[in-house]
Amino acid sequence: MLWAALLPILLAAPVPGVLAQTEKTPQELRTADDEFSRQLSELKRTFADLSKKFEDSAQTIDRLSDAQSARKEIEELRNDIGKLLGAVADNGTVWSLGSKALSHADEKLKSLEQETRYKQEDRQFLIDRWRELKESTEAAIKELEGARREFAELLRKLQTSEDFIDELLQIREHQRALDVIHTLTDGIRDASEKLKKLLGTIKTPGA
Amino acid sequence: MRSLSAGPACALLAMGLASCSIESGTGYIEIKSIPPSPQVALYLDTVKLDPLRNGNALLRHRVGVSKLQTEGEGGYLAVLCSIDVKKNRITSVTVSATSRAPRCQCARTGGTDATGSRTCIG
Numbered sequence: 001m002l003w004a005a006l007l008p009i010l011l012a013a014p015v016p017g018v019l020a021q022t023e024k025t026p027q028e029l030r031t032a033d034d035e036f037s038r039q040l041s042e043l044k045r046t047f048a049d050l051s052k053k054f055e056d057s058a059q060t061i062d063r064l065s066d067a068q069s070a071r072k073e074i075e076e077l078r079n080d081i082g083k084l085l086g087a088v089a090d091n092g093t094v095w096s097l098g099s100k101a102l103s104h105a106d107e108k109l110k111s112l113e114q115e116t117r118y119k120q121e122d123r124q125f126l127i128d129r130w131r132e133l134k135e136s137t138e139a140a141i142k143e144l145e146g147a148r149r150e151f152a153e154l155l156r157k158l159q160t161s162e163d164f165i166d167e168l169l170q171i172r173e174h175q176r177a178l179d180v181i182h183t184l185t186d187g188i189r190d191a192s193e194k195l196k197k198l199l200g201t202i203k204t205p206g207a
Numbered sequence: 208m209r210s211l212s213a214g215p216a217c218a219l220l221a222m223g224l225a226s227c228s229i230e231s232g233t234g235y236i237e238i239k240s241i242p243p244s245p246q247v248a249l250y251l252d253t254v255k256l257d258p259l260r261n262g263n264a265l266l267r268h269r270v271g272v273s274k275l276q277t278e279g280e281g282g283y284l285a286v287l288c289s290i291d292v293k294k295n296r297i298t299s300v301t302v303s304a305t306s307r308a309p310r311c312q313c314a315r316t317g318g319t320d321a322t323g324s325r326t327c328i329g
Contacts, residue, residue, distance in 0.1 A: 082235075
């Protein structure tokens with residue numbers, strides 16, 4: 001009975017090794033490029049939501065006079081940043097799609113350079129379009145690299161502060177803990193500003 | 208009969224799903240290398256890592272202890288250190304490959320295990 005219940009789940013789950021070895025059709029490759037643009041747009045929306053949340057959290061933390069509640073607020077913030085970092089990590093969804101899209105553009109350029117079927121100007125048109133796509137994908141990846149650095153730095157700052165706050169609470173230094181928490185709000189506001197800047201710079205390839 | 212067999216099965220499935228949610232936490236491993244493009248292949252447990260870009264990688268990884276390994280002489284995997292990944296935290300480790308045998312440097316060390324391998328914590 002248990003197997004009967006689990007079977008549909010197991011069948012629906014992708015098998016990584018098998019998928020990796022399957023040859024990609026042009027349609028699938030096109031989908032990978034589109035998927036990168038789609039996920040990037042989705043990520044930008046999340047950036048906007050998170051930027052707002054950072055500002056709200058900074059305000060909340062500023063008002064809190066209870067170190068335990070503030071610590072909980074930091075923990076929640078860490079959770080949100082963790083999700084974003086997950087997307088832009090080296091083995092994250094958006095990053096992997098970006099790398100695939102870039103490899104695809106490289107392969108297309110190489111094959112078009114050797115293409116003999118089309119007229120010279122038609123071939124050049126396709127090459128120029130792929131070059132543009134490659135450049136915009138590279139630019140998006142570079143921005144994502146910047147985002148990863150910022151998120152990692154903020155997450156590190158939050159986890160170090162949280163550890164210090166925990167140490168202070170262990171020796172019942174509540175006021176000192178609160179001071180650290182309030183100082184942290186500058187870092188959170190700074191992150192919100194950086195996120196807003198990123199929103200303006202990341203361009204979706206092909207858009 | 209049917210309800211008797213379905214009951215424990217559902218309970219087992221529920222337990223399984225509950226344990227899935229407990230285990231589903233992820234954290235991050237930051238690996239830096241000195242020099243930035245070392246000639247050593249790195250493995251996280253048994254998974255070979257892509258070469259580090261600019262000597263830096265940030266990987267999402269399931270919560271728990273994993274082993275950072277490198278290919279030793281004869282092709283076997285030699286443990287450099289253990290990495291303890293905690294939920295939504297970054298564990299940083301630097302792989303120094305300036306000498307003949309690569310070494311692990313933890314940003315924070317949690318101690319050494321029974322085999323003498325050090326554990327990096329986040």
